[in-house]
Amino acid sequence: MIGIVKTALLLLAATLALTAVAQTSREAESWWSPGDSRVLPAVVEYDNAFGKLRVLNAAGAIRAGEHAFFAPLGENGRACVTCHQPSDAMGLSVETINRRWRETAGTDPLFAAIDGSDCPNLPQQEAASHSLLLERGLFRIPLPWPPRSSEGSVIDPEFTIEVVSDPAGCNTDPVYGLHSENPTISVYRRPRPVANLKYITELSHGVSPHEYFYPNDKSLLPKDPDTGAFVAHRLMSDGREPTLKTQAVSAAIGHLESKRPTDEQLAEIVAFESQIYAAQSFHNVAGPLTVAGTPPVLGPEALRDGAPARLGNNPINRIFGSFAMWAGSTPVEQASTAAGPPLEVQQSVARGADIFYLRRFMIRDVGDYNDKGLGNPFNRSCGSGCHNMQLIGMDLAPGYMDLGLNSLPWANNRPDLPLFKVECHADAKPQSYLGRIIYTHDPGRALITGKCIDVGATLTQQMRGLAARAPYFANGSAANLRELVDFYDRRFNIGYTEIEKQDLVNFLSTL
Amino acid sequence: MTATDATIQRSVLVAALCVAGVVVSASAAPPVGEPVNFVACPIARDTGPDTDVCFFAEYEGERYALRNPTDWGNPQLLHRVLVEARVADGAPVCGATPLDARISILPEVDAACDTIIPFDGAVRGTPGGIFNRGTAEQRAAARELARRAAAEPALSLVPVMPESSYPSPVPPFTTETLTVYYPFGSDRATDADMLELLRLTEIANAIPARVEVTGYRGASRLSNGNTLSERSEMARQRAQKIVAILHGLGVDPNQIEVDWVSTAGGNSGQDDWRSRRIELRVIPLPVND
Numbered sequence: 001m002i003g004i005v006k007t008a009l010l011l012l013a014a015t016l017a018l019t020a021v022a023q024t025s026r027e028a029e030s031w032w033s034p035g036d037s038r039v040l041p042a043v044v045e046y047d048n049a050f051g052k053l054r055v056l057n058a059a060g061a062i063r064a065g066e067h068a069f070f071a072p073l074g075e076n077g078r079a080c081v082t083c084h085q086p087s088d089a090m091g092l093s094v095e096t097i098n099r100r101w102r103e104t105a106g107t108d109p110l111f112a113a114i115d116g117s118d119c120p121n122l123p124q125q126e127a128a129s130h131s132l133l134l135e136r137g138l139f140r141i142p143l144p145w146p147p148r149s150s151e152g153s154v155i156d157p158e159f160t161i162e163v164v165s166d167p168a169g170c171n172t173d174p175v176y177g178l179h180s181e182n183p184t185i186s187v188y189r190r191p192r193p194v195a196n197l198k199y200i201t202e203l204s205h206g207v208s209p210h211e212y213f214y215p216n217d218k219s220l221l222p223k224d225p226d227t228g229a230f231v232a233h234r235l236m237s238d239g240r241e242p243t244l245k246t247q248a249v250s251a252a253i254g255h256l257e258s259k260r261p262t263d264e265q266l267a268e269i270v271a272f273e274s275q276i277y278a279a280q281s282f283h284n285v286a287g288p289l290t291v292a293g294t295p296p297v298l299g300p301e302a303l304r305d306g307a308p309a310r311l312g313n314n315p316i317n318r319i320f321g322s323f324a325m326w327a328g329s330t331p332v333e334q335a336s337t338a339a340g341p342p343l344e345v346q347q348s349v350a351r352g353a354d355i356f357y358l359r360r361f362m363i364r365d366v367g368d369y370n371d372k373g374l375g376n377p378f379n380r381s382c383g384s385g386c387h388n389m390q391l392i393g394m395d396l397a398p399g400y401m402d403l404g405l406n407s408l409p410w411a412n413n414r415p416d417l418p419l420f421k422v423e424c425h426a427d428a429k430p431q432s433y434l435g436r437i438i439y440t441h442d443p444g445r446a447l448i449t450g451k452c453i454d455v456g457a458t459l460t461q462q463m464r465g466l467a468a469r470a471p472y473f474a475n476g477s478a479a480n481l482r483e484l485v486d487f488y489d490r491r492f493n494i495g496y497t498e499i500e501k502q503d504l505v506n507f508l509s510t511l
Numbered sequence: 512m513t514a515t516d517a518t519i520q521r522s523v524l525v526a527a528l529c530v531a532g533v534v535v536s537a538s539a540a541p542p543v544g545e546p547v548n549f550v551a552c553p554i555a556r557d558t559g560p561d562t563d564v565c566f567f568a569e570y571e572g573e574r575y576a577l578r579n580p581t582d583w584g585n586p587q588l589l590h591r592v593l594v595e596a597r598v599a600d601g602a603p604v605c606g607a608t609p610l611d612a613r614i615s616i617l618p619e620v621d622a623a624c625d626t627i628i629p630f631d632g633a634v635r636g637t638p639g640g641i642f643n644r645g646t647a648e649q650r651a652a653a654r655e656l657a658r659r660a661a662a663e664p665a666l667s668l669v670p671v672m673p674e675s676s677y678p679s680p681v682p683p684f685t686t687e688t689l690t691v692y693y694p695f696g697s698d699r700a701t702d703a704d705m706l707e708l709l710r711l712t713e714i715a716n717a718i719p720a721r722v723e724v725t726g727y728r729g730a731s732r733l734s735n736g737n738t739l740s741e742r743s744e745m746a747r748q749r750a751q752k753i754v755a756i757l758h759g760l761g762v763d764p765n766q767i768e769v770d771w772v773s774t775a776g777g778n779s780g781q782d783d784w785r786s787r788r789i790e791l792r793v794i795p796l797p798v799n800d
Contacts, residue, residue: 206672208582209702210709212760218700219752220759296665310670314641316656321667360560362627365589371616373699375585377555377627379563391668427742429696433589435620 030087031100034072034079034109037065045281046087049095050467050509054281054290055086055195056300062272068265069272074258077109080248080269083139083255084194089278089465091193094137094476101127101134114257115140119170119186132168132416136476138188139255140170143240145183147450150225150242157450158428161185164419164439171418187442188417189237189474195278196300196464199392200234201244202309207396215397216372232309234398237458237474240448244270277303278465283510285345286326295353297321298510303391303464312383312390319383319393320511323353345506348499352507357383361494365410367402368445368457371432382488386460393463393511400445402431402456404491405473407440412477412487417441424452431455442475467509481505540573540608543600546780547610548733550593550617552624553577553586556605562636564627565605568594570734576604579614582701584694588625591617593695593739595731595784606634613784615695677706680714687711689791691753692784695731696741698752708753711793712760719796722762726750726771729786730778738778741787746771749789 029038030046042061045052064070069080084090100108111130113120116139122129132138147155163171163178170186171177178185203211203221212220212230221230222242231242241247248269252258261269277300281290290299297320312319326346363385364370364377378385386401387393395401404410422443424436430452431438438455446454458474466472471479478484485504489496496504541547551568558565566577566586575594577586586592596612603609637643641653653671660666689711691704700708715722728745732738750771757767777786 205670206674208675209705210675210677212709213705215702218702218705220756223759296668302668306668307670311672314672316641316653316660316671317667317669322660322664324661325664362564370587373582373584375564375566376587376589377564378585379557390670429618430620432587432618433620 030085031096031103032064032070032081032085034070034077034082035065036070037063039063040070040086044086046468048087048093048280048468049470051280051284051289052282053087053089053278053465053468054300055090056277056304058275058277058304059271067272068261068268072109072256073252073261073265074256076112076114076257078112078256080194080251080256082108082110083191086278087468089193089468090195090276091465091469092137092191093469094135094471094479097137098134101130106130112257115142115255118168118188119173119176121169121173121176132188135416136188137190137471138476139191140168140186141189142170142176142184142186142254143447145178145185145447147448150222155450157446158452159422159424159446159450159455161423161443162421164421165415166418167416168418171420185420185443185447186418187447189442190471190476192235192237192461193278193465193469194273195276196303196392196462197244197273197276199303199306199308199389200394200462201232201274203230203232204309204311204396205307206311216368216399232398234394234459237461238445238448239398239400239459244273277301278468279303280465280467280510283345283349285342286349286506286510287346289510293325295321295323295326295349295510297391306391308391309396310390311388311396312393313388317390318353318357319388319390320353320356321390323350323507326350327354348503348506349510350507351500352503352505355381355496355500355504356387356507357381359494359496359500360384361492363492365433366404367432367434368454369399369401371453376433387463389462391464395460399460400454400457401460402434402444402458404456405475405477405487406442406444406458407434407438407456410491411441414441414475414477417475422446422452422455424455428452444474463508464511466511481508484508540575541598543598545598546734546782547575547596547598548594548731548780548783549735550591550733550739552621552626553588553590553592553614554626554628555586555588556628556634557630558605558634558636559630561638563639565634565636567605567607568592570594574607575612576607576609577614578604578610578612580701582703583613584616584697584699586614587616588627589620589622591621591624593617593731595782597782613692613694615697615784618696677709680710680717682717684714684718684720684793684795686795687714687793691749691789691791693749693787693789695729695739695784695787696745698745698749705756708756708791709760711791712757712762714795715757715762715766715793716760719798720766721794721796722757722767723790723792723794724750724753724757724767724769725790726753726769727786727788727790728773728775729783729788730775731783731786732778732780734780740775740778743773745787746773749787753789753791 042057045054072079083092113124117129118132146157166172224231224243252261279300281299327350360379360381362377370376386395389396422438424430430436440456443455445457472484485501549570553566555564567574593615596610599609599611601609691700726746726749728741730740750769754769777783
């Protein structure tokens with residue numbers, strides 16, 4: 001009976017959070033158009049489905065206008081901010097995308113043919129031509145085949161690739177496809193949030209053997225082409241760009257259809273991206289997240305002040321620190337907080353943190369992970385396994401891995417995505433758990449390295465500001481946090497109870 | 512029962528006992544120090560909710576524990592393993608005979624290798640948290656930190672783990688050598704090897720020195736008489752990976768002499784893993800005034 005009541009309360013919490021979506025209309029000014037001359041304050045909050053996200057502009061207020069991050073740099077009228085909106089934790093939610101479609105009848109530069117549509121050859125005025133963006137928040141990422149090194153030389157791939165199905169038609173298109181004059185593979189991915197980046201760009205601390213190495217295969221990390229310094233290599237899902245600067249150049253030329261930005265513009269972009277922090281600051285049910293007595297990790301101020309790139313899988317430094325202050329469960333405590341936020345939900349968040357930190361399960365058959373010395377299976381929790389960097393929950397490693405999101409048989413049913421058949425050459429080391437013939441929606445890092453063992457591998461993501469930027473995973477497979485939890489539960493046969501799933505969703509929604 | 516019947520019955524009994532004896536003899540572990548080399552599926556055993564799994568394999572009726580030196584790499588389900596070992600002394604590990612072993616993961620997927628024994632209490636792992644490892648002083652310090660963090664939650668975000676480090680070399684420098692051994696078909700070295708390589712690299716960057724790198728590949732003789740040989744390019748691959756690391760760490764390419772031996776070494780059935788290696792020497796050069 002108690003369990004039923006508890007479940008009902010937690011469901012109520014989730015329902016309240018979702019109800020708030022309908023009741024809270026976003027302010028019109030939450031959308032930043034390229035060239036918008038408004039001021040981005042030092043601290044600004046935006047409503048979202050679960051409460052409020054706070055963006056902390058640590059260097060102080062700036063006037064957007066001509067700022068290189070906010071200004072349209074290229075032909076299609078986009079700016080960096082187009083796909084990295086402050087209201088969406090410097091990412092872009094599918095809710096925002098759809099609102100923008102409705103408000104502009106699909107004419108916003110966001111929907112530029114080059115990658116804001118399923119393929120540039122489609123009739124651009126039709127919503128159906130932008131289905132992957134409107135339904136899953138996915139942009140087209142055209143990549144050369146065979147791969148090119150950072151110096152531009154052709155990499156001899158260890159596998160052949162063919163298009164099995166192509167619902168958008170781009171991979172089989174005579175102009176844009178695999179057999180075009182410029183052979184290209186189009187995959188579809190979510191923009192990653194441009195916030196909290198000091199954690200992502202700093203070399204790892206306290207790792208074996210040393211901060212210059214990939215811990216997994218003991219080769220050296222790439223270097224910054226400008227400075228020659230080693231880089232952490234945690235920026236992009238496939239690792240194709242090593243630094244914020246090279247990523248900005250690539251994005252300007254590709255997404256913005258611009259010429260190379262000037263050095264001054266690049267410096268301005270990198271400086272802005274390096275000092276902006278985003279995290280949830282208010283939860284519709286659990287209450288304010290950054291007041292006295294709340295978990296110290298919550299809110300962007302903790303991110304601004306925290307130590308970056310540290311391993312958070314020890315009992316003192318859990319990834320997101322202590323949530324113990326919300327774990328009280330005695331009737332006295334409940335009575336004493338009767339006038340405050342529902343203790344039940346705070347307790348749920350605290351339990352969710354513990355599940356994330358401690359609940360072990362067999363992590364197995366994850367390519368580029370279990371095969372890098374850990375063993376298959378590897379009995380770990382979410383926190384001590386893959387999302388182990390303190391304060392943001394990214395993999396410190398850096399962790400490129402085939403979680404199962406991209407390739408069969410683990411991937412969610414995705415008839416909307418292209419399906420490729422990858423066949424590894426006989427003399428190549430095969431993908432560790434899928435073998436020599438792999439069916440995948442996105443070969444991931446293998447499209448950059450040309451290596452069979454990398455097929456399907458993508459980089460883990462940070463976990464802050466989640467409430468503001470659904471859907472989740474690089475291919476948008478999880479429409480909401482519950483679907484995210486369900487994927488892990490199914491993929492690893494964890495067996496979370498219904499309450500445990502709700503606890504995890506509540507926990508994730510506060511980050 | 513006739514005498515003949517009795518004789519026959521006795522003979523059958525003796526024969527049965529002999530057969531049983533053979534079986535018993537075959538299932539007894541070889542003596543300590545005896546080489547045991549085989550290919551088999553690893554079997555994972557769940558050792559409890561707060562610990563990692565352990566692995567063993569079965570060969571000729573005997574269960575052998577699959578445990579590698581630190582960072583050599585753990586066994587993987589869906590892959591057979593090459594076991595190159597000698598029987599070790601000591602209590603059973605993972606419910607199996609302990610080995611002084613080098614376990615290598617064979618690259619091809621083998622769906623038959625997919626057994627996990629559920630936790631049954633027979634073998635319990637030891638949780639490896641910082642409260643259970645290190646010296647008594649280190650464990651006490653960890654407990655004190657945990658106590659303080661409980662009273663002051665903000666401390667839970669202050670990093671407690673030390674930075675990675677390696678011993679810097681101290682002059683005067685003489686010729687130094689490093690031998691790195693590898694799993695079968697692999698160019699992945701261990702953390703300890705790479706830390707030593709970092710130290711030697713500092714020497715090579717600090718003084719005029721020549722660095723010699725030689726790569727080797729190996730063949731492994733199994734107890735059943737079969738041989739596994741590495742791909743012909745493994746010696747080159749290993750040497751070139753080390754050279755790439757030296758370059759990346761600032762060693763002038765003109766300082767480095769690289770070579771590889773394409774003929775597979777080993778194949779004796781006695782610690783054949785030693786044939787898969789690189790040898791590196793840092794040789795100080797005389798300084799001309």
